[in-house]
Amino acid sequence: MAAEEWGVIDSRYDWSVGAWNELFRLHPGWPGRIIANINLELPAHAHGKKHKIRSVYEYRRFLQQQLRALPEPMAKLYPKGIGVVCPIETWSDDFSLAIAGVPSMVNEFGEGSFMETHYHSQYDNDGAYDEQVYLFHHLLYSRLLLAFDQTALPPLNFADRLVAFGESIQSQRLSPTFEGALRKTLATCIDRAERLAAYTEERNELYATLLHKDAGLAAALAQDEAGRRADLLAAFRFCEDTFTRLDWGEQAMFGHVACEQNLASLHRAAWQLAAGDGAAALRSLCEIDDNRYAAAFDEAVVEYFADHAQNQPADRLLWGAGRLTGRLPLRALIEAIRTQAALPEPDFSQEVSELHTLQKKEQQHLEQLLREENQGLAELARMLKKMLPKGASIKPKREKKKKANGKKNKPKRTEE
Incomplete structure (x- = not known):
């Protein structure tokens, strides 16, 4: 879904373009029918001592209920347990799905050192693979998928x-x-x-x-x-x-x-x-x-990039359209x-x-x-x-x- 090769030039919001296009252009009928999207990012690597599900606010309590029912071996795999964090962030595809109307969640992957030291570099190789963590992701998110499948109403709060x-x-x-x-x-x-x-x-x-x-x-x-x-x-x-x-x-x-x-x-x-x-x-x-840039760069440079966020048609601002206040x-x-x-x-x-x-x-x-x-x-x-x-x-x-x-x-x- 990421389809990073799609991209868009001269727009501030130039990532997660594939997910945005899929929901807003290719399949606009999906929102209103899909009750949940589960996004997995780097599911074979433990990004810390606590596993976190990053979710829209409305699914926090439902997810917590499911986590309380986990078998003890799963619940204790991470030394500091498993939790839920909100809201959804812009660095993965689930943000585009959420703003389209599909309640989304992702395994939290942005807080650990891996993103700073390995991700998208020559060090991002099979040495980061952890089979036990990979199995954990399959088991946990399969359970969540089945739990959603047994609802008549989306469990939104x-x-x-x-x-x-x-x-x-x-x-x-x-x-x-x-x-x-x-x-x-x-x-x-x-x-x-x-x-x-x-x-x-x-x-x-x-x-x-x-x-x-x-x-x-x-x-x-x-x-x-x-x-x-x-x-x-x-x-x-x-x-x-x-x-x-x-x-x-x-x-x-x-x-x-x-x-x-x-x-x-x-x-x-x-x-x-x-x-x-x-x-x-x-x-x-x-x-x-954006004044940190005003303090460091010429005015023409700052305004050039400010225009990328403001003076663009909505179909080029993608998931950022209308969201700057x-x-x-x-x-x-x-x-x-x-x-x-x-x-x-x-x-x-x-x-x-x-x-x-x-x-x-x-x-x-x-x-x-x-x-x-x-x-x-x-x-x-x-x-x-x-x-x-x-x-x-x-x-x-x-x-x-x-x-x-x-x-x-x-x-x-x-x-x-």
């Missing part, structure tokens, strides 16, 4: 994405009214997502039982749930379209997160300049969008700080003032992004309500350690 969304809102400058309205919509979404997940789990348990007792009744149940099955996959695609965005390093995140990070860097740079530390301020500014070019400010820092007695007052102005603009940008995301939450809440069975009282199976609202936590990737 939207609550984890929503909880992660709430935890990622870090800004201390949002008005109580603004943030309160947002979190109220979020809480409604989470409640409906949990109740829908409980219903889905009950129906899948019944379906799995019927498969072994009465195949006709199992088929009838699956047929009865065909509409809800399609609606669940449509809601998943909606979440990917609405909430999955990229920063300038191709990291997948919620749209507002990159803006919040920019605000934090602007604030830090301002007080660093006020303290007279121009070098530290420059490091902070280089964390914003903005760009804050700071070349002039960086050069001004460098000029002042070279003086015997630098005066950064003008640059500090400019940073304060930029903070105000970026705050407005953040609030606009959150308003758009709030609209997305409201639409998702309507979609979830439509999928809940009429007249049924369903109690959500909440995870104790997850909170819908409360104290703001540092943004983090879900891992367990």
